[in-house]
Amino acid sequence: xxxxxxxxxxxxxxxxxxxxxxxxxxxxxxxxxxxxxxxxxxxxxxxxxxxxxxxxxxxxxxxxxxxxxxxxxxxxxxxxxxxxxxxxxxxxxxxxxxxxxxxxxxxxxxxxxxxxxxxxxxxxxxxxxxxxxxxxxxxxxxxxxxxxxxxxxxxxxxxxxxxxxxxxxxxxxxxxxxxxxxxxxxxxxxxxxxxxxxxxxxxxxxxxxxxxxxxxxxxxxxxxxxxxxxxxxxxxxxxxxxxxxxxxxxxxxxxxxxxxxxxxxxxxxxxxxxxxxxxxxxxxx
Ligand code: NAP
Numbered sequence: 700x701x702x703x704x705x706x707x708x709x710x711x712x713x714x715x716x717x718x719x720x721x722x723x724x725x726x727x728x729x730x731x732x733x734x735x736x737x738x739x740x741x742x743x744x745x746x747x748x749x750x751x752x753x754x755x756x757x758x759x760x761x762x763x764x765x766x767x768x769x770x771x772x773x774x775x776x777x778x779x780x781x782x783x784x785x786x787x788x789x790x791x792x793x794x795x796x797x798x799x800x801x802x803x804x805x806x807x808x809x810x811x812x813x814x815x816x817x818x819x820x821x822x823x824x825x826x827x828x829x830x831x832x833x834x835x836x837x838x839x840x841x842x843x844x845x846x847x848x849x850x851x852x853x854x855x856x857x858x859x860x861x862x863x864x865x866x867x868x869x870x871x872x873x874x875x876x877x878x879x880x881x882x883x884x885x886x887x888x889x890x891x892x893x894x895x896x897x898x899x900x901x902x903x904x905x906x907x908x909x910x911x912x913x914x915x916x917x918x919x920x921x922x923x924x925x926x927x928x929x930x931x932x933x934x935x936x937x938x939x940x941x942x943x944x945x946x947x948x949x950x951x952x953x954x955x956x957x958x959x960x961x962x963x964x965x966x967x968x969x970x971x972x973x974x975x976x977x978x979x980x981x982x983x984x
Pocket of ligand 1: 864871890
């Protein structure tokens with residue numbers, strides 16, 4: 700039997716509709732429109748396409764985005780000055796730095812110089828630490844969106860065995876803390892995990908955040924498992940996930956497609972996080 704398809708768009712639409720109501724009240728009360736600043740260094744085509752999609756999502760939601768495109772060879776001091784300017788600009792509520800970055804800009808430096816209050820993709824060590832402690836914070840938009848798909852589809856997570864393949868700071872690790880908060884029993888796998896298909900087959904909820912096209916074949920999946928695919932890989936001009944969708948949908952109980960699964964919810968969560976940042980900055984008690 701084919702798996703239930705977990706489409707991200709209806710979930711994203713629902714989140715947008717919830718935001719729209721609250722946003723109208725916020726604008727009326729404070730006369731402020733939430734704004735995100737997107738910092739792009741260089742002109743990587745995939746990053747440019749993604750940045751355009753963010754811009755469109757913000758415009759559709761009647762929120763504002765501004766693109767700060769910096770040259771690929773920008774000296775570190777100038778990059779830091781650009782971020783400091785956005786940190787200090789009271790008209791900017793959220794800041795994201797588009798990856799990948801040129802090699803001379805150290806990732807740890809970049810995450811650390813963002814204002815934690817404007818770090819709407821949850822990459823600053825303060826926000827990552829708060830998530831680890833289970834305290835309210837900004838959480839990376841992609842795993843947060845994946846959780847919304849799981850929760851709004853009505854899956855019970857409590858006591859379930861979850862296996863995440865991938866341990867990046869932006870997807871795999873935050874997903875670990877989010878599933879743990881929902882009382883799942885969570886295992887995180889990576890490139891050195893032994894007997895990966897055996898570990899994966901334990902999962903009631905299997906999460907792929909690897910960056911390897913179609914790596915998760917039917918051998919990795921317990922019959923009836925819920926499969927969340929965060930992978931975005933371009934193969935022969937087509938976007939495919941980390942999961943071999945055609946094979947896995949025959950054995951899984953439910954699965955997010957790529958495209959159309961976790962992609963749409965990422966942008967919706969970025970909207971929600973930016974609105975939240977604006978509320979914290981503007982509507983202070
Ligand atoms: P990443 O930083 O490259 O991390 C990949 C992870 O996969 C690492 O932990 C790595 O292990 C692990 N891995 C690699 N090869 C493996 C293998 N053969 N077996 C087991 N584990 C393996 O990637 P990321 O930023 O998390 O992104 C993951 C995927 O999600 C990519 O396709 C990316 O495009 C996509 N993504 C999607 C969204 C979205 O909006 N849906 C947002 C961000 C990213 P080690 O740690 O041992 O190296």
